[in-house]
Amino acid sequence: VSEQGASGVVPRQRPTMRDVAALSGVSIKTVSRVVNNEGGVSPDLVERVNEAARKLDYQRNLSASSLRRGDGRTETIGLLLENVANPFSSALHRAVEDVARDHGVLVFAGSVDEDPWRERGLTGAFIARRVDGLIVVPTGSDQSYFAKERESGTHVVFVDRPPALLDADYVVTDNVAGARVGVRHLIAHGHRRIGYIGDLSTISTARERLAGYHEALAEAGIAVDPSIVMQDQRTSDDAEAAVERLLARDDAPTAIFTAQNLVTIGALRALRRAKAHRSIAVVGFDELPVVDLIDPGPTLVVQDVVGLGSTAAELLFRRVQGYDAPPQHVVLPATLVVRGSGEIPGPFAT
């Protein structure tokens, strides 16, 4: 009497195949055949079983099924993101979800927050639930521990960044070329003194974007001034402060390349505050939300986020289905989207 549920209903057990079998007067094997549409069951038994299942509101227990089945598939994958709430991560998530749904697969998502420990912890939690595969935005400098998961039959595809110390499938953007195109664009608009604000230099994409910056300057015969290259700006606030310091200098740059979305936001904020947003050019890496409400429109190098997510997911499912080939490395191009902030002319504009 004291055990009543919130609605005053004693929670009954979920019905099992046994219950359906009992009600329809067949063996549980026959119920299994009907529930799984295996065929080879006489029409009237199919009818009786379905009727009983409906009456009892029977729902197959996929975990039990997967435990017994030869392939052991749970029809579940794990997705390790930087942070599910970040727009880049959540767009990736959606792309993965859409492919997964076509395969009847559900997605566990988790936020790693650039913490290698959490990457390991989440991976362990996913493995404990026997996901069929993992899609991972890797953090830190060692993904070698994924090798044993792969050997045990759990497939892994990395996305956005290649894994470190491990040869595995990955799908990434061409960060070097993307950054180079962005910086070239500033040079083409008459800038030669171009500041660089970037993310944590432990992140491979941050290093590649810096390399693209270096290449574009070298092509144009511009020497790199390390004093206007500011890496390791983790947050928008960090980036904002960095740009403020840059603007305070006598030899302040006439243009800025920002290598990541949060960094771009901070930089644009600093420029607005300094009322320099119409005089100093900015090109950023990564798309930003509500760009058409920002004036000047931010010129950005944008990634094909949907392409990253869906390519990674398609590759993962091919692996799950037995596709056997050496590790695949897919590199997708980034695109410069011109909106205004990158076309503010510099002192060498022609």
Next chain:
Amino acid sequence: VSEQGASGVVPRQRPTMRDVAALSGVSIKTVSRVVNNEGGVSPDLVERVNEAARKLDYQRNLSASSLRRGDGRTETIGLLLENVANPFSSALHRAVEDVARDHGVLVFAGSVDEDPWRERGLTGAFIARRVDGLIVVPTGSDQSYFAKERESGTHVVFVDRPPALLDADYVVTDNVAGARVGVRHLIAHGHRRIGYIGDLSTISTARERLAGYHEALAEAGIAVDPSIVMQDQRTSDDAEAAVERLLARDDAPTAIFTAQNLVTIGALRALRRAKAHRSIAVVGFDELPVVDLIDPGPTLVVQDVVGLGSTAAELLFRRVQGYDAPPQHVVLPATLVVRGSGEIPGPFAT
């Protein structure tokens, strides 16, 4: 030979407790005790089992464990969102994830896209995997089918919107009061002709926000003009077009209340295009990204998204742990954040 994996390694089976037991020379029951930290095992056996588990890289199979255990918990919950990629949904997701992590629970997320069929489909998929509970942003006009899940022991907490045709736990924002405060703010700044642009009227929050608009006008003795109340604007583009039509009128409103984030974005876009963003006041419901890059800053009625998500998750876990009480209804306040767009004075400003 033709069955080799991508890395040239034949995928071996994951080790089980049997393997660990065999290697350490104990029974699987003893392995189970050690793995689950049950205690009552002699120190040297604990040592031997742990050594063997480490050597084999043993990972407990939580599904098998949950199948056998009395409580049947999978330490997994399902989260049904409007769209994982939408900022409101993904912020909710993060808040839920953070609470779930404290409980050692993993989160399945799915996008419903305002499609009642997908709500049912995802719910079924979650149930098939025997999640311990569900957190649901309900869509459509009938959530009564969740009653049987609850009876079967799967707990459900609704968030953002109350369920229809079902008495259940929910956590929502006070939408009526929030909209009222927003519209009052416009009235206080001298506006009496205030347009309303809203989301799908099938969504309960949209109806409530419209009610708040009506109440605020009524308080001020302003009659509602239905011709400037535009509901059912699903996308930013719809809202943009609606505002354009409003602006084209001879008796165009001097202020606009936008009842949802996508709607606000569309409205702000239309105003910028018409160069009316400094003359027509706007207050919107829901937070927007990068607000400090938008000029004038958008004055918005913001929800406590983290509060919604974490309160819902806390309530769900209390239910999972046996908390037995009538359905709880939690209503969180919304807050007006003043940034500029809502303070543009109207013709009756004093």
Next chain:
DNA sequence: CTGAAAGCGCTTACAG
């Protein structure tokens, strides 16, 4: 402190 037997809900591998 340790372990053999049974069983969670299902599918496999048979036999009829």
Next chain:
DNA sequence: CTGAAAGCGCTTACAG
């Protein structure tokens, strides 16, 4: 076309 027995990897309920 149908079903009885065994077993997936684990925990329960015992017995020693």
